[in-house]
Amino acid sequence: MSVSFAQFIELRESAQGEDQEGMARLFGENVLMDWNLEGADGEPIPADGDGMLAIPLELTNLVVQHWVEEVARVPSPLSETSGDLSTLAAASTAMETG
Numbered sequence: 001m002s003v004s005f006a007q008f009i010e011l012r013e014s015a016q017g018e019d020q021e022g023m024a025r026l027f028g029e030n031v032l033m034d035w036n037l038e039g040a041d042g043e044p045i046p047a048d049g050d051g052m053l054a055i056p057l058e059l060t061n062l063v064v065q066h067w068v069e070e071v072a073r074v075p076s077p078l079s080e081t082s083g084d085l086s087t088l089a090a091a092s093t094a095m096e097t098g
Contacts, residue, residue: 003031008071015064020057025049027064 003011007030014023028049037045037055045051052060 003071007031008068011064012068012072015061015068020060021053023064024052024060027067028052031067032063 011023011027011031014026017023026049028047028051032047032052035045035047035051037047037051039045039054045054052063055063
């Protein structure tokens with residue numbers, strides 16, 4: 001899921017702060033898309049803010065922590081370089097005349 005930089009910062013700061021309920025609700029409503037978690041009664045736990053509050057604190061923290069780490073990670077470089085320099089040449093020419 002793609003989130004704005006502002007949402008990322010808000011979630012990261014919430015995860016580091018005192019308002020754990022706010023962080024869980026924010027994450028559940030804006031980031032969490034789906035999961036297959038069930039309660040002790042076998043009923044599905046909704047993938048939303050209420051669901052984030054229904055799971056154990058340790059799991060809530062792990063879910064958010066791993067998400068923050070993945071979103072903040074710099075992607076690996078592309079494995080192959082492109083031999084097509086026409087786009088680069090056109091872009092540099094446009095910058096020189098602009």
